[in-house]
Amino acid sequence: MAIVTAILLFFSVGVYFFSKLYLEKRFFKRLQDRAVTTTTLLFDLQTADTTVLKLVNTADKELLSDESIYVYDENLKKLVFASQEPYSGLFEELIPSIQKESKPTYYYAGFYQTLGIQLKKGTASYWVIVSAIDRNGKEALEDLRKILTVMVLIGLLLSGLSGWFFADKALAPMSGIITQVNEIFPANTERRVEHPNRSDEIGRLVATFNQLLDRIQEAFTMQKMFIANVSHELKNPLTKIYSQIDITLLQKRTPEVYEESLKSLQEDTRTLTQLTNTLLNLANTVVNAEAIQRLPLRIDELLWEAKSQLKKWHDNYVINIDFSDFPEDEEALILEGNEASLKVALMNLMDNACKFSENNSVFVSFSATVKEIRLSFMNKGPVIPKADLPYIFRPFYRSNATAKATKGHGVGLAIVSQIVKLHNGDISVVSNIDETVFTLVFRKS
Incomplete structure (x- = not known):
């Protein structure tokens, strides 16, 4: 869920960010078209102020909200053209900010998006400044934000439900395997884990586990045989030694008989010692293999x-x-x-x-x-x-x-x-x- 949430948020933020960039770029392009149209009508066609506003508005099918168009004479420090009365200090604030660039410069002035173009005719220097508020863009971004929020929440809900369903379905065989494994040890070591699909990942895991069980059962069998054989091999010489001692002690015997008994006990003891040494050698080669x-x-x-x-x-x-x-x-x-x-x-x-x-x-x-x-x-x-x-x-x-x-x-x-x-x-x-x-x-x- 955390990974899915991160992915959805990443894509949603990406969509919102690039949509915002696109809307800003489109709006600034419209401001630039306004500025170019205004400059053409005022300086090239020498059109009157009222005619400029009508022609500019007619040229744009979608009117800009709170639009302001200014043409400022930098040399005379006065307005040549204004669509509405500017607030005090507007040009002193904007012109130094946009004067550094030789190309059309975009600028944010509070809620207003502003474009400034410097135009030179001979010795005269004019600034054409167009500003407006992109209400449609803001509304579109607001709607997009709501849509993305709703879609992210729906996506999280769907991924949670589907993840729970498929995870439960995928892990169901594991529960069965755990139950089977718990029933195997310690009594039913011959039993093996069953799984219907041997070709998927769980099936291959079951096959590997069954191979491990085969090796474990073989080790258990070898251990049982080893213990049984050791017990048998040790029992014979020990029983023989005990019987000889018991018989010898039943009555007093001649030194020759005692000597014969001791020789027989010595032979049995040698056999027992040899067996013990061989068992120790076998144990050392198996247990201490890495320490050799x-x-x-x-x-x-x-x-x-x-x-x-x-x-x-x-x-x-x-x-x-x-x-x-x-x-x-x-x-x-x-x-x-x-x-x-x-x-x-x-x-x-x-x-x-x-x-x-x-x-x-x-x-x-x-x-x-x-x-x-x-x-x-x-x-x-x-x-x-x-x-x-x-x-x-x-x-x-x-x-x-x-x-x-x-x-x-x-x-x-x-x-x-x-x-x-x-x-x-x-x-x-x-x-x-x-x-x-x-x-x-x-x-x-």
Whole structure:
């Protein structure tokens, strides 16, 4: 309403202002015609005073209100012609004001609009002054002001009513959407917002909101699966530890039996510690993604450090790194990233490859250019079924083909996937009867 009011007032003031200018210009033009006619009749035709007035009035179809015509001899300081008696000091007031201009000069004298023309004949100098009141123009402006005022008020009323009607109509779908959204949470997360017109702005907003709901539902599902899997994975070693302690304390046993029990508890505790550490690594890569410090790293050195660290823990692993495709420009080996996170990812891939291979071995190759770095981890072992490939990077997911073969928690590849994404990279896997290959591609910005 405020904007519409401002626009209507702006146009109304503009119409009134330019109408006033037009009426003033037209009236001054009529005064100029009067002055020119009077000058012609008096000086060129030498017509008498009374005849001048009749001819001037006859020449103008629309008579001027309170018209006064004066011809003043500047040299003799007296009136040559006057349509009516001037008031005292008229010429002393007007002539200095209009004398500065060489062309016909318009002047306001109270309510009167005045025009002065200087005329020179030889040594003589005359001033022809015509003044009148533009009553018709004032009445027209008054009528225009009333019309514009009424039209502005009517326009505001109509815009208010139409704005209220259309705004209510336009916002009606929003009320329905709000009602639907309030019914979704927290019980009906599978439900989606409905809107009849999917092509308008509200429809596109609804589509975007439904996409957000899909992502939220997927996050909720992942969270439920995560909690259920964590509970299951933690329950087994804790239950086993408690049972062993409980059985051991039922009666006194020999030192050898106690030592055997302690070794078993140590193994279960190690398993529990490893699971806890992997869960912490996964949580840190997700929660503290923005806080990870990135530095320039050489990928070949990082591979060698990951190999050395893993060999300390598993001396039976065979890790072969192929340096045959070593780039000529060593700057191509530089990758901006976090050393600790990338080392965890490389060690997990090496560990998985050795763990599931036939001879505990992995073959690592890499290629580096100025645009990207590509790493491949190849082993020969059980084939990952095609149905399991889309899910192996999810936390706690384990394929039936590998779950029975080796111990694990199904968290390592989820950590690798998250770390790779944080470093502007992609991870893919190809598995067939000949080999299984995990490929990392890091793009350089």
